[in-house]
Amino acid sequence: MLKILVTGANGQLGSELRRLSSVSPNSYLFTDVAELDVTDESAVDALVGSERPDVIINCAAYTNVERAEEEEAKADLLNRTAAGNLARAAARTGATLFHISTDYVFDGCAHLPYTEEDATAPLSAYGRTKLAGEKAVAASGCKALIFRTAWLYSEFGGNFLKTMLRLTAERDHISVVCDQVGTPTYAGDLAMTLFSIAEGGYYAGNEGLYHFSNEGVCSWYDFAVEIARAAGHDACRILPCRTEEYPTRAVRPAYSVLDKSKVRRTFGVEIPHWRESMLYCLARLSRQ
Template sequence: MLDILVTGGDGQLGRSLQRLGAVSPNRYHFTDRAQIDITDAEAVRAAVEATHASVIVNCAAYTAVDRAEEEPEAAELLNATAPGHLAAAAAHAGATLIHVSTDYVFDGRGNTPLAEEAPTAPLGVYGRTKLRGEQAVAASGCRAITIRTAWLYSEYGSNFLKTMLRLTAEREELRVVCDQTGTPTYAGDLALAIFSIIESGRYRGCEGLYHFSDEGVCSWYDFAAEIAAEAGRDACRIEPCRTADYPTRAVRPAYTVLDKTKIKRTFDLEIPHWRDSLRYCMERLAAQEQRQ
């Protein structure tokens, strides 16, 4: 029986993993910031030793992209320093670290799907700190699988899906950027991929850098329009706009479609299209509302 330590257990990905861990014959230890301060190296090492973890899954991150521009030290601690501590603890314990990173390590200036070896050039604090986290993990020498993902949403917490559901119910018109292209990723799909890697035992011998998002390509405008259509929010008109018309503190990459060839081949994964996963997630949300 394996012991798996999961940080960021109260986030979108962590909570999605909890659903899967509940049916595993292995022991999953879900933690959040109140239980382990992953910016404290000694606290991290103590937690790994106490749980006898063979696998560590780092779902924790500072993900407030705009706020990171004003709080670079906080973003650095959680996105760069903490992964280094987790990697060092994994190396000391002989464990494997599965670390989650982001498409924002790219500048988005291309127009073809990005493979793992594509040059990185983050545009803001969030992307730079996440890239330094990747580098800290690689430099540690521990056994590690780093997975970059993109546009994560779920039934849990705050995310683009929930924001659009709320706004399309409140407003008659919305403007959403149409010149940022990527792929929405249902957290449940990424959780299932990580769960499959762990449960199959393939986390050993397949270390490296991987990309994972759902299949397909769209803009934020396309994503918003699909959400509104699925929710039956015809009364709200959604208009496309350009990034220049909607300025934000942090600069977003324009194109971050990820090439998933490597992760699909290595781990025999079947990845659903983002529209199919969106429908599934919205069905779960509707079922939750009915139970309340």
């Protein structure tokens, strides 16, 4: 029987993994800040040393892109220091670490999907601290699989899909940026990929960096239009706007589509199109 430790278990991805674990014959230990402060190296060492997990799935992160511009030290603590703590504990005990990173490590100047070999150049505090986390994991020497993902949403917590559902129900019009392009990713699809790799032991010998998002490409405007259409919120008019018309503290990459060839080739995963997964998520939300 495998023992699998999940950190950040109350977030979007951790919540999806918790749901999947109910059908597993293996042993899962779910922790969030109340059970384990991942920024405390001694606490991480104590728990990992006593539990001796085979796999650690690190879903803990500082993900508020805007606030990170004012709280970069706090973001760094969760995105870099905590990742390093878990990685070093994994190295000492022989565990394999699954670490989650982001498309925001890129500057968005490309015109083709980013591969794992492409140069990184983050534009924001969030992107910088997440890239620093990747480097901390690599420096630890632990067995690790790093998964970069993008535009994550789910039934859990706050996210773009749920915000658009609320706004298009409440307002007669909204404006959404149309010149930032990427791929919405349903957290349930990423969780299923992580779960399948862990459950099957397919991580052994396949350590490295991987990209995972849903298939397809769209702008935030396109995503918002599809959400409203599927939800029947036709009374709300959605207007496209340029990034410069909607100023934010954090600079986002204009293009952050990820190439998923490596993860498909290595693990044989089938990745749904983002519209298909969006509709599935909306159906689940309607049943809540």
